[in-house]
Amino acid sequence: MIDFAPGDELELIRATAREFAADHLRPGLRQHEKARGISPDVQRAFAEIGFASLEWPEELGGNGLGALARAFVLEELSAGDPGAALALDPLGPALYPLLELSKSDVTGELGQPLLDTPGSRALLVWNGEGRRSKLVNDRGVVSGTVPWVPADRVDLLVVLDEDGAFAVSEGIDLKSVRGSGLRAAGASELSLIDAPIRASFSDRSAAARALARARLYKAAMLVGVMREAAEFSRQYAVDRVAFGKPIAHHQALAFLITDMATAVDSTRLLLHDACWRIEAREPADEACATTYVEAIEQSMFVTPNGVQILGGHGFMQDYPVEKFMRDARALGLFWGGIDSAREDAGNELIGIDGPVPLSVEAQL
């Protein structure tokens, strides 16, 4: 029967992530952005919790937890600082194609060194539909340029397209760029010049699964960012007085604030629904894609309005809301962005002949 309770284990994970974000990420928000990186202290504290290997398979020494745990942690960390959340996760969404390699021992060989080295970074790059300039694989060596990656260091690059993925760890050249959002994770133009492929798979459904999970990763981060933008501006609106009462009590803002709260909750529910499908081993690619679309759309409703509610102060960097807006915008530009996700979700939908299910239904 329909049940929204996450259970004790997930509650504990969420509380731990929330505390870490409050203690280590939020206070360093501007400092991490300026330094384009996370202080070693924070990195150490993060390593101690063990979130890096949250979804790393148990047989490889990880925690083997699922999509929901990841979503809970990412929401909390990103509510603190999404750039830092990216910087702290050594494997990031590159994990998902790596897991698809798991039939061999390549997953461990590629991933474990990163988990063992604080500050290291694996990056996932989408090279399929929607990418403006493609990386070219010429008989096992890859060349081309990615205009922006949220990193100043890349230990492992995983390149994913509709047909499969390959991993590269040499021949990667980074040129620092200014970056728009997520600067705490770094910002670079990435070039490959005849980079040799270390491992690869070609399997369309595995590739689709990995892409779906990568979308969900960013959607969970967007939920965290917009939750914080909504919450911060809500509190501000209660405290700030104009025309003789708190601005939150002018109906135009009161209703805007309720709609922002609704946007956050709706997106989170879609996120949890998609995660739950994955854990229940139900088809989930469409749910992941549509969740990413929702997260992007709603984040572009919530975070600019977060700035709006603070007025001129919102535009100034003394407050975090302008950063939430930039971070949210950047988080919506991955893996071919909103249009590519819409394409996949829409194509699944129009393939349905008969009633459209909204939820997973028990088979009779």
Added chain:
Amino acid sequence: MNLSIDEATQKRLSGIRAIGESQIRPIGLDADRLGRPTPPDHEFFGLLLKVGLGRSRWAGENAEPSDGEASKESTPARPGSSRSMLCIAEEMSYWDRGVAVSFPGPGLGEPPLLSMGTLDQKRRFLGPFLQPERPRWGSFAMTEPGAGSDVAAIATSARKDGDHWILNGDKSFAANASRADWILVWATIDASQGREGHRAFIIERDTPGLGDFVIERKMGLKAYESTSFTLRDCRVPDENLIGGEEHYARRAGFKGAMRSFNATRPLVAVMAVGIGRAALDESLAFAREHDLLGLPRVRDRLERVRRGLRAARLLCWRAAWLADHSQPNIVEASMAKATAPTVALEAASLGMELLGEVGARGDHLIEKLFRDVKAMDIVEGTGQVQRIVMARHLVQLPRE
């Protein structure tokens, strides 16, 4: 966590699907075409009783606490019941929301009776709905010509006269009122007291002074009657004051009404999801038939509608799940109610765009859904009222 529809509920849904297709939808289309509510003696209502529908949710006297205290509405008879009720309400509305409201049963009068009524009142007014030998209806009348959203402003007066009350006033848009065995009427003993002065009464059919029934003509949802009526020196016995005087002395009166809204809001919201889902399915079928699915513009908007409906359903489910666990759900219930109707309207409106001139003819199901669905953002608290309710909690918006 489990976000799937379980097998038991699924079985009940497929039962509804069967009568939905063969009965509910055709009856709704009929009523729409003829522009009148389905008559009370329609054989369909008898059929519903035979399959166990059209009854009260009251568990009966044996399930009552021995001291006769009002049972708590938020505690369901069995785990999961509000959630499965939501699934069922959605499926019925998928086939026809107007027909679903026309179903016999105590209707919206039931929640206040369950939450505030004395055992004697439940026995007298819900008892006949336990094993009804004929279709029976109850009705709920809060709205007045001068008071809708602002429920505190109702002007129907109740004046004590010996062991009776004398009621005077006008009520608007009450569902199934002219065919009802009784109407639960909200009145005030002193308009200057606002909500504190509110009292709920059961007005039985044929009470002298109850009359002037006018079945309103509506844009949609024609299968059930939305009826206005007047109360002219209606004498109502003390025993029909819901909960008795003590209940109001504890200042529980208005809270009683509001609590029943918290329970019904997710239910009404999920009905909008049902209408929206019907519009989506019809739109998809029409688009396939007319080779529109290759157009990215069409496909994107269908995708958006499905996504919105899925999120709205989850919002409804969450509010019901909280209610089932006796947890506060005011914000969540309002969130669901504020969201689902607009998504469902978008679904129907998109359907009209896909149909084009075929929609403009006025004889396509989607066109009917487009008219039906608008009411969902008005009944049980408008979208604006839901936002006010949420804002009271989120930003401490003061009451006027």
